[in-house]
Every structure is written in structure tokens, then in C-alpha cells.
Amino acid sequence: MANIKCIGILTSGGDAPGMNAAIRAVTRAAIYSGIEVKGIMRGYRGLISDEIVPFKSNSVSNIIQQGGTVLKTARCKEFQTPEGRKVAHEALVREGIDALVVIGGDGSLTGARIFAQEYDFPVVGLPGTIDNDLMGTDLTIGYDTALNTIMEAVDKIRDTASSHERLFFIEVMGRECGFLALNGAIASGAEAAIIPEMSFQQDQLGDLISNGFRKSKNSSLVLVTEGDITGGAMAQAERVKNEFPQYDVRVTILGHVQRGGSPTANDRILASRMGAAAVDALLDDQRNVMIGIQNDNIVYVPFSKAIKKNKPFQEDLMRTLKILSI
Template identity: 75%
Template structure:
């Protein structure tokens, strides 16, 4: 057991995701349960540099499991990208007597954690907190399920107006270069298609959809689009339709940041709680530079370098489900 860890710091970084508060709660209480002090670091790596830190007790995380966002706040931090900034962050840890960190965030946050851990030999465990579900080594990330349900409910409402006006709707969702949100929300909402980065690299999905006559039997169509430079986004696709296929009455709906908000689903609360406890267990086992993942409903430890450098592949089976069910 790593008995030299007497105090941990916990922070949330990057884009917020529903379930982050549940993870903060779990990490805090698991640490206290094991006799470890906890310090909450506000505004992510920015707070680690500026010293915005407060000691957390059990009641510090009471009544937050149902809240969206993050009570620790989050911020981008250009200074942490520099060696000088990271040195200040390490000095803050020493001054606060923080022996290890639990970092809750996505790809960028864990990339920063990996660099910091290697530079200063700091034990760090990461929790995958991102709605994009784009981290390798875990079947699902904290916040993904809630965001997926939020998108599904929004698309259900858009379908009402799309049907009333017999329109083609492009609905843009988040995900960067990962199409899981668009693909699974398309399946869940009964959409006709999903335009995602993984496929856009290989072919022109818009031309293929139109040429296959995907509206032959329907008076309206919904197409989910991943917000990405690779897909071009919903606005660019709509402009193409207006120019190349003027027979279609096309509209765009960009769901934006509403996807990040809201009370986390039961699945996200449970996932965050399991992962938070696993993070403390990992530190007690002297694990470092690992992300807590879940695979086939079992907790796994994924080295940072694998989690952030390997790309998640889109399931061919999911693509086939959408293709067959949307005819």
C-alpha cells in the first residue's frame, strides 16, 4: 500500500460533463474513508497554478450527486502548457502538501496530466469525464449517457417540426473527431443518417445519402452531424444542399452547449461513483499515470499514453444498425 500518500488533490478540467460532481463526491469520500485528506482544486490546472484550493470534508460534497456541471469549476489554462507553468503548479502542490492528484476530464486534460506526472514524478490517476466518449480503453465516459439522452430528447422535438414542414434537418452535435454521439443519437431517435468524422475521411457521405434516394419513402428527414472540421459541420452541409440539391427544403439546428448540461442520468451517477472509488484504490495500490476505465462492466486501469494516443474505433455493427433501421 502507498502509505506515503496522506493528501490528494482533485480537479476537473476541460469541458464540463454531467456526472463530474458525482465523481468529485466519490473521490472525496473514498479518500476520507481510507484516512486520506482531500483538497479540492478550483478551476482545473489554472487553480493548481494560482493556489485556488480548499480542504474538502465529507459534507463538502453533500447534495451534489444530482447536479450537472462541476462545483470545482473548470477552465482552460495556457500557462499549464508551458514548463514554467507546470513548475509553479508543482510548487503549489508541495506548499499544500498534496501528494497525488485525481484529474477528471477528457483527452486534453489527461494529456496534461501525463506530461506533469512524468516531469515531476507525481502520482496521478485520471477519470474519463467527457461527453464525447472518445477515450481509448473505456467502454463509456462520464457524461456520455446523459448527453446522449439530452440529444435524443431534442431530436424527438425537432422531428415534429421537420414532419410538419416536410423538411430535411441537419442536427449538429458535439464530439470533435469522434462520431459516437451522432451515431448513437441517430439510432436512438430514429434519424435517417449520421455524418461522422470516421466515415467522412473515406467518402463524401452527403453525396452518397442523396444519390441513394434516402427520402423516397419519407416526407421529412433528420441527419445527425458531428461538429468537426472533417465533416464540415451542419451549416456547411446545408449550404451544399442548397447549391447542389435545391429541391430540398433544408434547415439546421445546432444543439451546442445544452448537450453538456442537466442532471446526470442514473448510469452516469453510478459510473462516476464506481470510478471515483477505483481512483483512490489505484493510488493505494501505488498505481500512477493511469486512467480508470470500464470494460465489460469491470473496472480497468489504462495507462495515460494508451488512453490519449489510441483512437477509438466506431463499431461496424452500429453503422449497420443505423443503415438497416433507417430505410
């Protein structure tokens, strides 16, 4: 068992519902094991500016239901430099922190991996991102809540789309990963999803139109993943206006509403399991790993694997969406 007496926790990058549940789980699991806990405010920036506070069991009371993160989060360019990471390491040593739990997405875990290697420092990551784009885990913290937020929003947009017989392009988050758009489309009964994974293979919008896009329906909804690969909802709508002016087209960009709100039961349970597992991993002398979940079992995923790009999506989901949209 590793000789760890104090664990530091930070949240970094974009916030995700369930981060507070993870903070709570790490804190209480560590205290249960006789380990001191310190919260690091504002991610890696807080390490460099020495914004570190002691955490007790009551520090995390009544936060499991809250969205966002009580530790706050920020992006930190200084931590991307060797000089910045040196200042961060000096702060950890000065505070007596023996190990670090980092809750965040791809960029956060990339920083954690570099830091852990440079200073041979025990770091365990938790996948906190609504995009669900980290390898080695079936789900990330925040994804289920964001998906439910999208579903509820699309349900409401459908009322207007039907009333006015319009074609709506609805932009969701995800960047290079189309899980939110694809599963959001299935869950809300949308007609199609335009996702990055398919954009290199085919002209998704052209296929939809040529295959009798709206068929007998008086309205249609298409979910589009944000970003340069798909062009986003505005670009897709502009193309339809130019090439198919007979359609009455509207755009809704859901934006940051997808990141907020009280986490679902699934995200609270996932974050709690992963947070407790992070402490177990450190006590088991694991380092440079992300806690993941596969087939409902906790797994340890090396950072080098977790942060690889192009997490595969299930192509049968696209087929399911196509079949059900007739």
C-alpha cells in the same frame, strides 16, 4: 500500499454531467480510507493561482444530481509550459498534497501525463468528457447524459420536420469522434449520421442522396458531428441547397445544451465507481493511469494509451442505422 496522506482533486477542460458524482466519490472514498482531501478550483489554473480548499464529507453533500462541476473548470495555457507546471508542483508541495486525481478529457489527461512524468508525481485520471473519445474505456463520464439530451432534442425537432416536410441537419458535439451523432441517430430514429470516422472513406452526403435519401418519407433528420472533418451541419445543408434545391432544408445546432443537465443514473453510477476506484488505485501505488471500464469491469489504462487518437467505432452500428432508416 502507497504512503498517501492527502489527495487533491481537480476538473479540467469541458464540463460533463457526472463530474460532481466523481468528485463526491473521490472525496468520500479517500476520507473512508483516512486520507485528507483538498479541492483545486478551476482546474490546472487553480494549481498555479493556489486556489485550493480543504474538502470534508459534507463538502460534497447534495451534488451527485447536479450537472457541471462544483470545482469549476478552465483551460490553462500556463500549465502547458514547464514554468507553469513548476509553479503548480510548488503549490502541491506547499499544500501537502501527495497525489492528484484529474477529471477531464484528452487534453486534461495529456497535461496530467506530462506533469506526472516531469515530477514523478502520482496522478490518476478519470475520463470526464461527453465525446466518449478516450481509448481503453467503453464509456466516459457524461456521455450517456449527453446522448439522452440529444435524443430528447431530436424527438422534438422531428415534430416540426414532419409538420413542414423538411430535411433537418442537426449538429452535435464530438469533434473527431462520431459516437454522439451515430448513437444519437439510432436512438432517435434519424435517417442518417455524418461522422468524422467515415468522412475520409466516402462522400457520406452524396451516398445518402444517390441512394434515394428521403424515399417515401415526408421528412428526414440527419445528425452531423461538428468540426472541420465533416464541415458541420451548416456546410452539409449549404451543399444540399446548391445541389438539390428541391429540398426544404433547415439546420439546428444543439451546442452547449449537450453538456448540461442532471446526470443520468448510468453516469452517476459510472462516476461513483470510477471515483472510488481512483482512490484504490493510488493506494495500490498506481500512477500515470486513467480509470476505465471494459465489459462492466474497472480497469487501469496507461495515460499513453488513453490519449491516443481515433478510438475505433463499431461499424455495425452504421449498418444498423442504414437498415432501420428504410
